[in-house]
Every structure is written in C-alpha cells, then in structure tokens.
Amino acid sequence: MIMLTPCSGVFQLVKTLLLSEHAGQVQLKEFARKNAANALSMANMIMGLSxxxxxxxxxxxxxxxxxxxxxxxxLADGAVARQLNACSALGAKLDDFADFTTFGIATALLLKTSSFLDSALCICYILAVFIRLCFFSSGIPFMYRGLPCIYSSAILACTSLLTGANIIILRVAALAMILFMVDKGFYPHDRVLESQAWKKMVYVGGVLMVLCSSFPPACVYYLVWSVSYILFPSALWSSKV
Structure with missing residues (x-):
C-alpha cells in the first residue's frame, strides 16, 4: 500500500489548483476571443441609446x-470578428440591432422638430434603414445593395453639426440619404481595417479627430470620408482596389 505523506498531499492540492487556474484562464481567453466583436456591437448600441x-x-x-x-x-466590429475567427449568427443579429438603434432611430431623432412633417420624415428615415438592413444581401460577394446606413448617418450628423442643425438643409440631406439607401445600387464592402494601409490610416485619423480635434475639422473629415464612399465607391473603397 502506498502511503501519501502530508507534503505529497499539499503538492497534489497545489497542482490541482494550478491546473484549475490554467483551465480558467484558457476559458476566459476563449470567451474574450468569441465575444470581442460582440462587445464592440454592444458599445455601438450603447452609443445609439445614449x-x-x-x-x-x-x-x-x-x-x-x-x-x-x-x-x-x-467599422471595427466586423473586422475584429473576422480577424479572431469569431463570426456567428448571434454576432450578425447583434450588429443589425446596434445599427438600427444608432444609424436608424438615433440618427432620425436628429431631424425631429415639433413639425408633423419632420416627424413623418423621421419615420420614413427609420423605415429606410429598416428596409436597408432587411435586404442587406446583394447576392454578390463583397457587395452591398443600397447605401449602407452608417454613411448616411455620418453625413446627417456632420451636416447637423456644421449647419447648427439647420432644418431645411437637414431635410434635403435626409431625403437624399433615404433615396440612396432604398435604391438598388451596389456598393463595395467597406473593409477599411482589412484593406490597404491608407484606408487604415483614414480610420486612425477618424479616431484621432474624435479624441483630439475641435468639431469643425472633425465634421469635415467625416463628411468627406462618407461622401467619397457615395461618389467613388468602386474607385476608392472597393476591397479589390
């Protein structure tokens, strides 16, 4: 019969604890890998709700x-999901919910006044975003059908800031964005963080503008970025360029 000494018992206990801690760290890292992109989508939704x-x-x-x-x-959540090989059906749904919240409801409220017509415009804008998200698939790899609502949202937010929320200009811009979103035009998949170095620098510039710049230069920066996607989608923003 093999007798366990007190020292061997302590050694086994320490070994078990270390193995358990290592397994816990592995599970934590795997959880973080699978949910990093979901966390970004949740952060996007929180921005929209706020x-x-x-x-x-x-x-x-x-x-x-x-x-x-x-x-x-x-722009970051999809790139992170693909980079970490963590794409999932749940992540796709969460991304759509976040987009609808931030680029649909939150953006539409930037247009709202006490006018009935402006309220109707808000509803039409939300419906356009809803249609755009529901009919996301174009059937063609790396292509969208209809203008992605993220760009129309950025254009409206920047226009609002630069014009002091001039309702006439916002109405015209909103109507134009609605038409772009519901049409059947094709736009390239904007994998900004997975493409050429200059596109990554554009993204980094956007982050720095939010953190460091006063609002007029930052708004002009985002406005030019978004409008260039509408005017030169294939020439500039195609993933094949």
Whole structure:
C-alpha cells in the first residue's frame, strides 16, 4: 500500500489548483476571443441609446457625436470578428440591432422638430434603414445593395453639426440619404481595417479627430470620408482596389 505523506498531499492540492487556474484562464481567453466583436456591437448600441437620450433631452451636439463614435465602432466590429475567427449568427443579429438603434432611430431623432412633417420624415428615415438592413444581401460577394446606413448617418450628423442643425438643409440631406439607401445600387464592402494601409490610416485619423480635434475639422473629415464612399465607391473603397 502506498502511503501519501502530508507534503505529497499539499503538492497534489497545489497542482490541482494550478491546473484549475490554467483551465480558467484558457476559458476566459476563449470567451474574450468569441465575444470581442460582440462587445464592440454592444458599445455601438450603447452609443445609439445614449444619443437617443441626448436628443430627447435637448443635447443635440452630444447626440451627433455619439452617432459618429458609433460609426467607428461599427467599422471595427466586423473586422475584429473576422480577424479572431469569431463570426456567428448571434454576432450578425447583434450588429443589425446596434445599427438600427444608432444609424436608424438615433440618427432620425436628429431631424425631429415639433413639425408633423419632420416627424413623418423621421419615420420614413427609420423605415429606410429598416428596409436597408432587411435586404442587406446583394447576392454578390463583397457587395452591398443600397447605401449602407452608417454613411448616411455620418453625413446627417456632420451636416447637423456644421449647419447648427439647420432644418431645411437637414431635410434635403435626409431625403437624399433615404433615396440612396432604398435604391438598388451596389456598393463595395467597406473593409477599411482589412484593406490597404491608407484606408487604415483614414480610420486612425477618424479616431484621432474624435479624441483630439475641435468639431469643425472633425465634421469635415467625416463628411468627406462618407461622401467619397457615395461618389467613388468602386474607385476608392472597393476591397479589390
């Protein structure tokens, strides 16, 4: 019969604890890998919800900036999911919910006034985003059908900031964005963080603009970025360029 000494018993206990700790660390890393992109989508949704609350309480400036932060988060979540090989059906649904919240409801509230016509415009904008997200698939690899709502949202947020929320200009811009979103035009998949170095620098510039710049240069930067996607989709933003 083999007798276990007190020292061997302590050794076995320490070994068990170390193995258990290692297994826990492995599980934690795997959980983080699988949910890193989902965390970015959740952060995007939180930006959208916060923007909605700001709009409802009259903090228009903050509402616009929160939408632009959501713009950056949305461009990052897909890239992170693919880089970590963590794409999932849950992640895709969460991304759509976040997009609808930030680039649909939150952006539409930037247009709202006490006018019935503006309220109707808000509803039409939300419906356009809903249609755009529902009919996301174009059937062609690396292509979207209809303008991605992230760009129309950025254009409206920047226009609102640069014009002091001039409702006439916002109405015209919103109508144009609705038409772009519901049409059947094709736009390239904007894998900004998975493409050429200059596109990554554009993204980094966007982050720095949010963190360091006063609002006029930052708004012009995001406006040019988004408009260039509409005007030169294949020439500049195609993943094959």
């Amino acid at each position: 923007s909605i609350m700001c709009s409802l309480n009259g903090y228009h400036y903050s509402a616009c900036w929160l939408v632009l932060i959501g713009y950056l988060l949305d």
